[in-house]
Amino acid sequence: MITKERRYRSWEVVEGIDRGGPRAHLKNIGLLPEEMKKPFIGIVNTYSEMHPGHFHLNELVKYVKDGIYAAGGIPFEFGTIAICDGFSQANKGMCYVLPSREVIADSIEVMVEAQRFDGLVLVGGCDKIVPALLMAAARLDLPAIVVTGGPMLPGRYGGREWATYELKEAAGRLKCGLLTQEELEEMEDCLSPVAGSCAMMGTANTMSIVAEVLGMTLPGCATAHAVEGKKRRLAKASGYRIVELVNAGFKPSSILTREAFFNAIRVAMAVGGSTNCLLHIPAIAYELGIEITLDDFEKISSSTPYLAKIKPSGPYTLKDLEDAGGVPALMKELGPLLDGSQQTVSGLTIGQIAAAAKNKNPEVIRCISRAYSPQGSLAILKGNLAPRGSVVKQTAVMPSMLRHQGPARVFNSEEEANAAILGGYINPGDVIVIRYEGPKGGPGMREMLTATSYLVGMGLEDVALVTDGRFSGATRGPVVGHVSPEAACGGLIGLVEDGDQILIDIPGRKLELLVPEEEINRRRANWRPPRPKVNKGYLWRYIHLVSSADEGAILKI
Known part of the structure; x- marks a missing residue:
């Protein structure tokens, strides 16, 4: 029989003379008896081999596991669905995309509650997946940290940088005779060059930014690109950090406050965020009993300067935003418009993260006095x-x-x-x-x-x-x-x-x-x-x- 302090939920699975079956199963998959005394960390891996937004997540999860092991935890990886909106445009498949958000959140709840994990690392990218991960974390209110998959690098065609959404616009130009079929096919070969979410301020990257401002990721995670070493380091650090959060008794509800949601809305408005955040932010808040209304969005957007023009609203890419300093630098420019006292999974406040940041390109991330507009995106x-x-x-x-x-x-x-x-x-x-x-x-x-x-x-x-x-x-x-x-x-x-x-x-x-x-x-x-x-x-x-x-x-x- 295993004896240990009953501070982990997983004791319900492994402790007691009547838990021989689960212990036998765990030994069968390679666990040593002494490892059953350590916190069990669930890793939600939304890997899919059908699209680039999730094609690389198995690699990231390996680094998450390394971090968990190093911190004294035991990782257990499991999966859930992950739809790419791009495959579903203009067909019946799109009927399932927004509804998939609830399926993902429900499936995580079912797995985590049934298997009695002590903490969670939620790894995913793309439009409905990141909101669903945040919904699940808020609903379960167990120690949790999110690792967003990161944007892809922009494609290059004709001497400039492009994003995949421009292929649909190119189809219209083809119809008008402004583009040849050969040119369209050449663009197709260039505009999705590596793994990661689409290189624009679409819903995927908007919600990754929201996750970071809510404090549910480590600083810099949202714009760290999928293929960069920085993303791998953040994955490992997140694995390490979740064990610390479990041992500290952290709960997402302690940082997912109304003020944190208002911070997230303000940053999304300052960076030209997607209209879909009007669906996802209220849904995440609902899991905590917090009501976020369209009037809240209007009030915040109308008082938020527009500081970063990222594709499709402007000429800059997510790589430009990352190189300029990412979300921390953007929060630094917003300064007193944010509630800097809000906590994050890193242990630092939003204010501390912003204070340590540096805006490396004031043209990509403008200061308030040079804002593109006195109002936000929506x-x-x-x-x-x-x-x-x-x-x-x-x-x-x-x-x-x-x-x-x-x-x-x-x-x-x-x-x-x-x-x-x-x-x-x-x-x-x-x-x-x-x-x-x-x-x-x-x-x-x-x-x-x-x-x-x-x-x-x-x-x-x-x-x-x-x-x-x-x-x-x-x-x-x-x-x-x-x-x-x-x-x-x-x-x-x-x-x-x-x-x-x-x-x-x-x-x-x-x-x-x-x-x-x-x-x-x-x-x-x-x-x-x-x-x-x-x-x-x-x-x-x-x-x-x-x-x-x-x-x-x-x-x-």
Whole structure:
């Protein structure tokens, strides 16, 4: 029988005369009796050999294990799913991408609670995976640390640096005869050069930055690139640190405070973060009983200077941001706008990390006095078309389109809209409306990246788009998403007809359908809820449990 101090959860598995079976199993896989006295650390490895965002994680996990062993812990690796959004664009697969967030968080909870781990290192990258890891850590409230997989290096083509989202825009140029098929294929060979998440301020890198500012990673982790030695060192250091956190009795809830979430939102707004953080940050906070609303985003964004123009909103890459000093340097420039007293898994406060940082390129990370804009990346629009809110990445909109009024062109799916755009049926000044793509109606709130990329690639930059679906972090232009309530739940977007005038006023924070109230009432009386697009499987359950986009599209019973 093993005897030890009962300070680790894992004693429930290995201690006592009636625990001979588990001890035998552990000996079978190579553990020595004395190792069963040490803390058991679960390593969540979201490795997948199908896409570069997770292709390299097995290597990182080896370094995590080395750190755990060195600190006196015993690592146990297990996996979960990891979807690449890029494979799912403009097809049924995208219906599963946002819902996968809940599957990942649930699967981690089930494994950790069943196997009684003492602590966790959560290793992953890409859009829904990082939020899911943070949700699981918050829900379990066990000692935990996140290791984000890191961005890929930018691709090079034609003498400049590119990111993969530009391939979709290139498809639009090909359609217009501005690019040859051979040139497109050459770009394909160049724009995803190494392992890592896409080299842009998309959702993956936005949420990695959020994880770092929340204090759930070691300093510098978010922008340490996947192929760099720095990332391997951070992985090993994270493995070492988790054992210290277990022995100290650390809980994520001690650092994941409301103020920490506000810090994370502010940094995301300063760096041109993805609209998808409006879904993920409230979902993480929900696990802790903290409510984060769209009004919180609006208040913080409107008072946050825009300091770093990273692709797709500007010319700089994630490598430029890393070389300039990464998240610590950005926090240093934000200075008193952040709550520097917030703690992190490193043992340092946000203020201490920022104070020790150096901005190595003041053009990539500007100071407040030289900000690109006095406001952050996202703006929350409300009005009769979105009484509970909608979102636009205002920093990626041309000044001439910040206020736009035009006739609606209505489509009930992304596929219909894509066909119309490629077919040349969209006119300058139109407002494309894509509906029945929300959390319930999609189902799964698909991204409209293909549609928005076609618009940019075909030069239709004076065309706006409004949807109850969502966008990739790569999206740019006068496009408004997350319209709430969605069409499938009776939202006004479901009553828009071709030719209706729609007003998008980003400075005024308005999204309005300019139709008389009597006419709206007439249409509403004739509206009937659509039949769900699926009638079995996970998405059927998802439709019945998922909340509105303005609440984070979380699952509620």
